[in-house]
Amino acid sequence: MAITVLNQGGKTALTGCAASSCGSSADALAQLPAALRAKINNHPCFSEDAHHHYARMHVAVAPACNIQCHYCNRKYDCSNESRPGVVSEVLTPDQAVKKTLAVAAAIPQMTVLGIAGPGDPLANPARTFETFRQLTAKAPDIKLCVSTNGLALPEVIDELCQHNIEHVTITINCVDPDIGAQIYPWIFWNHRRIKGRKAAEILIAQQQKGLELLVAQGILVKVNSVLIPGINDEHLKEVSRIVKAKGAFLHNVMPLISEPEHGTFYGLTGQRGPTSAELQTLQDACAGDMRMMRHCRQCRADAVGMLGEDRGQEFTLDKIEQLDVDYAAAMVQRAKVHAAIEAKRAAPAPITPTAPLVTLNPQFRTSRPVLMAVASGGGGLVNQHFGEANEFLIYEASSRGVRLVGARTAGRYCHGPAQCDDSSAQRFAKILRVLAGCEVVLCAKIGYEPWQQLEAAGIIPNSEHALESIETAVAAVYQELSANGRFSAAAVATQRRSA
Amino acid sequence: MALTIIDACVNCWACEPLCPQQAIHAAKPHFYIDATQCSECSGDFADPQCASICPVEGAIVDAAGIALNPPGSLTGITPERMAALQLKRHAPTPLHVIE
Numbered sequence: 340m341a342i343t344v345l346n347q348g349g350k351t352a353l354t355g356c357a358a359s360s361c362g363s364s365a366d367a368l369a370q371l372p373a374a375l376r377a378k379i380n381n382h383p384c385f386s387e388d389a390h391h392h393y394a395r396m397h398v399a400v401a402p403a404c405n406i407q408c409h410y411c412n413r414k415y416d417c418s419n420e421s422r423p424g425v426v427s428e429v430l431t432p433d434q435a436v437k438k439t440l441a442v443a444a445a446i447p448q449m450t451v452l453g454i455a456g457p458g459d460p461l462a463n464p465a466r467t468f469e470t471f472r473q474l475t476a477k478a479p480d481i482k483l484c485v486s487t488n489g490l491a492l493p494e495v496i497d498e499l500c501q502h503n504i505e506h507v508t509i510t511i512n513c514v515d516p517d518i519g520a521q522i523y524p525w526i527f528w529n530h531r532r533i534k535g536r537k538a539a540e541i542l543i544a545q546q547q548k549g550l551e552l553l554v555a556q557g558i559l560v561k562v563n564s565v566l567i568p569g570i571n572d573e574h575l576k577e578v579s580r581i582v583k584a585k586g587a588f589l590h591n592v593m594p595l596i597s598e599p600e601h602g603t604f605y606g607l608t609g610q611r612g613p614t615s616a617e618l619q620t621l622q623d624a625c626a627g628d629m630r631m632m633r634h635c636r637q638c639r640a641d642a643v644g645m646l647g648e649d650r651g652q653e654f655t656l657d658k659i660e661q662l663d664v665d666y667a668a669a670m671v672q673r674a675k676v677h678a679a680i681e682a683k684r685a686a687p688a689p690i691t692p693t694a695p696l697v698t699l700n701p702q703f704r705t706s707r708p709v710l711m712a713v714a715s716g717g718g719g720l721v722n723q724h725f726g727e728a729n730e731f732l733i734y735e736a737s738s739r740g741v742r743l744v745g746a747r748t749a750g751r752y753c754h755g756p757a758q759c760d761d762s763s764a765q766r767f768a769k770i771l772r773v774l775a776g777c778e779v780v781l782c783a784k785i786g787y788e789p790w791q792q793l794e795a796a797g798i799i800p801n802s803e804h805a806l807e808s809i810e811t812a813v814a815a816v817y818q819e820l821s822a823n824g825r826f827s828a829a830a831v832a833t834q835r836r837s838a
Numbered sequence: 839m840a841l842t843i844i845d846a847c848v849n850c851w852a853c854e855p856l857c858p859q860q861a862i863h864a865a866k867p868h869f870y871i872d873a874t875q876c877s878e879c880s881g882d883f884a885d886p887q888c889a890s891i892c893p894v895e896g897a898i899v900d901a902a903g904i905a906l907n908p909p910g911s912l913t914g915i916t917p918e919r920m921a922a923l924q925l926k927r928h929a930p931t932p933l934h935v936i937e
Contacts, residue, residue, distance in 0.1 A: 402849075402850050402851040402852075403850060403851045403852035403854075403855070403891075404850065404852060404893065405852070405891065407893055407912065413848050413850050413893045413894065414848045414894070429851070458850060458851070458852065462852070463851070463855075465855070524912060524913065524914055525912065527852075527890060527891040530856075530883050530884070530885070530887060530890065531884070531885060531890060532885070532890040532891065604913055604914075604915070607915065607920070607923045607924075608915070608923065
């Protein structure tokens with residue numbers, strides 16, 4: 340899928356970054372060496388385009404953690420909750436392998452098995468590596484990856500290499516121990532609990548050393564950072580520069596989740612998370628230096644399915660224990676499905692008569708960038724009913740092109756069983772908050788009532804591009820509305836101001 | 839001389855692999871320490887290992903019932919401040935209260 344360029348002859352030296360350097364979009368990937376491209380081609384977390392087509396799963400075999408972060412509460416477990424560190428049941432390595440094979444057979448587009456907690460995988464080396472060892476032997480068509488806080492990383496590099504792990508994610512929130520001391524109250528190190536600045540100093544040194552060793556081994560490293568307003572927001576630009584210089588492949592800046600109900604330090608003390616606009620501003624600021632990930636869904640340590648969906652309930656222990664998976668047969672089927680997906684990805688995007696792609700009328704060069712929310716059920720298409728959308732992909736359209744800038748979820752945060760059954764008015768209010776800053780919503784279908792509600796809120800609903808490729812559709816709508824003068828620099832909509 | 843895990847334990851497994859005497863066992867409703875095996879790590883480590891990694895204040899107590907990680911020692915939030923913060927919270931259902 341090619342990036343949709345609206346204005347090839349236009350000026351590209353505007354603020355922000357050119358589409359080709361943002362995110363891991365298909366166009367950006369085309370510039371990578373073939374070997375690297377092959378490594379990320381079907382990894383939904385390392386490649387933005389892959390996440391439209393391929394699924395991932397996490398197995399929760401790693402409960403123990405060797406550090407404390409102020410945004411984590413080890414007590415929390417709610418099946419309605421989707422965020423890192425949360426799981427419903429901890430698995431033994433044998434159970435995890437069984438679950439992985441069952442999911443791989445049932446969801447053939449699942450290409451990646453990650454271990455991400457609910458503690459730190461490398462603080463549970465026996466459980467983590469036993470799971471990897473069995474899967475390397477039994478399921479050679481599944482990519483293995485691991486996500487860590489980095490404290491125990493340098494000591495296990497050799498073992499990671501033995502298990503054929505090509506992707507590692509390190510969470511690096513700072514490179515300055517004074518900032519670290521405000522994020523990490525303590526670490527467990529050399530048989531002692533260490534607190535304060537000293538703890539952050541050790542953690543940072545281990546993370547940086549781990550990053551360098553992984554890069555030296557040719558392992559792709561993604562760096563996750565939690566954006567904590569007032570604590571590490573400005574600092575993350577420096578983090579981004581440093582990890583890029585050391586060879587990290589991708590930087591994923593994620594918003595802090597700090598609902599008071601979660602009982603985390605930040606939740607209890609009133610530390611707020613960033614707004615969508617703050618997050619995007621920081622990601623854009625880092626993007627000049629570094630390839631940024633924009634499609635992260637901050638998933639659970641036992642998530643199953645496409646990013647943004649969780650089919651974990653279909654694969655609980657009691658359900659998989661009855662199953663007897665013929666993995667040799669499953670592998671044949673999986674290979675067919677993957678080939679079909681690749682054939683689809685290779686085909687050129689259909690160009691509809693309503694969406695002439697290139698060469699905008701010069702008058703549109705004055706049109707400002709606009710955010711559009713897209714309801715998509717996968718495949719990179721506008722193919723979801725507005726009422727069924729629990730999350731929206733956020734695209735920015737401007738005279739320079741179309742790019743993904745984020746994914747926002749309406750139903751992620753659990754506020755306890757009393758509030759799990761939202762009334763439709765509450766749900767709509769929540770969706771409006773999610774759509775803050777967006778001026779257009781693209782979906783496959785939308786009912787009369789929500790259509791009116793969106794318009795009343797100053798958002799333009801559009802279901803004319805059902806089943807079209809997202810980027811083509813966004814480009815077409817931008818072009819059409821620009822032609823009407825809707826997005827001229829002077830006509831700033833109220834939505835935009837209130838973002 | 840032995841330590842005890844009490845019901846504040848969240849079953850996170852962090853302590854279990856660290857015990858030099860293999861005295862800690864996964865159990866329900868929470869992990870427990872076999873008092874006949876526990877040495878409080880004396881002779882092995884300067885600090886009891888389970889209490890040095892436990893993320894929950896008050897979950898591990900000594901023979902006198904005194905918490906090795908008393909309230910406020912890990913979060914930095916004193917019990918008085920914690921009580922005030924809990925009151926300030928207006929969540930309808932306090933499902934996940936920190937001890």
